[in-house]
Amino acid sequence: RNDATRTREQNARASCWCWRKNCRPHFSQENCPATRTLEEATKEIQSKLGKDYKVKVNMGTGTIAETYLVEAPDGKEVCVKMLKKGINAEKIQRDKQKFIDMVKELKDKSEAEKTHLIKNIEDLADGVAREIDFENEMKAAQKLVEYTKTANVVKPIEVKNGLYVMQKAEGISFRKLLEINNIDYFVKELEKDLKEAKNVKDKERIQKWL
Numbered sequence: 001r002n003d004a005t006r007t008r009e010q011n012a013r014a015s016c017w018c019w020r021k022n023c024r025p026h027f028s029q030e031n032c033p034a035t036r037t038l039e040e041a042t043k044e045i046q047s048k049l050g051k052d053y054k055v056k057v058n059m060g061t062g063t064i065a066e067t068y069l070v071e072a073p074d075g076k077e078v079c080v081k082m083l084k085k086g087i088n089a090e091k092i093q094r095d096k097q098k099f100i101d102m103v104k105e106l107k108d109k110s111e112a113e114k115t116h117l118i119k120n121i122e123d124l125a126d127g128v129a130r131e132i133d134f135e136n137e138m139k140a141a142q143k144l145v146e147y148t149k150t151a152n153v154v155k156p157i158e159v160k161n162g163l164y165v166m167q168k169a170e171g172i173s174f175r176k177l178l179e180i181n182n183i184d185y186f187v188k189e190l191e192k193d194l195k196e197a198k199n200v201k202d203k204e205r206i207q208k209w210l
């Protein structure tokens with residue numbers, strides 16, 4: 001690989017870190033804040049799937065979406081994934097264009113450097129756009145189910161009105177995993193992150209784990 005390729009990858013990783021930095025500590029996304037209360041999520045899910053769907057709990061929140069445990073009308077538990085408030089394709093495109101316009105106005109960069117920066121912005125925006133495409137995610141999950149023969153894979157059910165409905169996967173939370181594995185390592189990492197934390201919000205998130 002040439003230097004330009006390596007630099008682009010480094011810049012892309014740095015951009016992704018900035019995009020995801022609200023999810024500190026870095027090794028867990030269980031800290032990402034939800035953008036809806038349980039009542040708000042219930043109202044939205046029932047308006048899009050039906051009043052017979054009962055929302056039980058927020059199972060996890062990432063940088064792009066949040067997932068809820070829901071009881072379907074047949075009594076089975078399913079997972080419903082929805083984009084976080086404010087995340088949509090239009091916003092991604094608007095933000096991409098804003099960054100590109102900013103780069104074009106830079107006075108201390110050559111045209112080659114500007115082209116390189118714009119390419120990084122486009123790559124990042126395209127990656128995020130694919131991440132919010134639940135139809136694409138469901139097709140990939142269907143392929144995984146089709147070709148996986150030696151493991152239990154969560155089966156997608158449907159994408160409806162912007163919600164991705166899938167089977168509930170049996171398993172344990174990240175917190176429980178820490179309890180039954182080497183928690184000392186993660187505690188040390190948390191303490192290190194706490195010392196390096198630059199603002200109150202980061203410190204409060206990390207202290208919740210300690």
